[in-house]
Amino acid sequence: MSRSQETLSLKRKRPEPNTLVLMPENVLLNLIKSKGDMGIWKADMKRETNLSEPVVTKALKALQGRNLIKEVVNIQNKGRKHYMAAEFEPSKELTGGAWYTEGNLDKDFINILKKSCSKIIEKFKVATAQGVYDFCKDNKIISVDITTQQILEILRSMVLDNEVVEVKSTGLGEFYKIPMGTVCYRTTSGMGLGQGPKVGAMASIPCGACPRINQCMPDGIICPKTCKYYQEWLDFGI
Incomplete structure (x- = not known):
């Protein structure tokens, strides 16, 4: 060839x-x-x-x-x-978003945020989600970056656990710095007459305040059948 x-x-x-x-x-x-x-x-x-x-x-x-x-x-x-x-x-x-690390729910991080939010609300008696976020950021309470949305999700979960109460500002008394009608949070022990109408917890279906609502599905890991908050809400209405 x-x-x-x-x-x-x-x-x-x-x-x-x-x-x-x-x-x-x-x-x-x-x-x-x-x-x-x-x-x-x-x-x-x-x-x-x-x-x-x-x-x-x-x-x-x-x-x-x-x-x-x-x-x-x-x-x-x-x-x-x-x-x-x-x-x-x-x-x-x-x-799973910011609450998960390598596919596992970061319970330690969540608990740290809950404790921090609780202390801030106790300090100011009443606070908005933005106020809690600003205080955390300005005082470097949390060593990692967080968002206002994360703080809001934590506060909503604390409402469901009856650790704090979601109220609307009256613009009077302790609410004088917060515009009337603004949603804010206070400790459960701090509620009294004339201290703001309660709008969270059992005042409405818990799904509205659930931070995992986007992942909830009938046959999923997160679903109404296994949700203790949803069941408590149903039992409350009976």
Whole structure:
């Protein structure tokens, strides 16, 4: 065989450009990227690509080795292997938001925030969520970054646990610094006549103040059937 014939033979053996695109790794990477910050479950990859288990497993391992994808924890189904493109951060639906660390509820962090909120409310007798947040931030009570929304969720959970009471400012007395009608919080022991109308706890269905309402579903980990607050509310109404 002449040199020119050998060259032609080698050229014929080179993969077509489209062949590279259809390689399992590329197929899976494109699929995973298309799911954005929600990622995708391994079983769904097999179903959507029609690739076999060994092929998917090998391709995922290769993609992880190249740091193109990462495995993330899905709090709704911790036993499932969930993957996401490296450039995305998991959504709150997957991680549970700020209250979860590596897929586990950060009870220590929650308890620290609860105690801090309770002390601040006791100090000022009555406070708004924004007021509690500002005091925490200005006095560096919490060593990690927190948001007003996180403080609000903590206060709402404390209302459900009867640790504080949600009231509306009357604009008088202890409320003179807070505009009339503004929702604020005070300790349960501080309630008395003329000290603001109670609007939280059993005054309305607890779902309205639940910080996990977005994750509540009929057959989910968080659901009305297993919610003690919802059951207490039902029992209260009987």
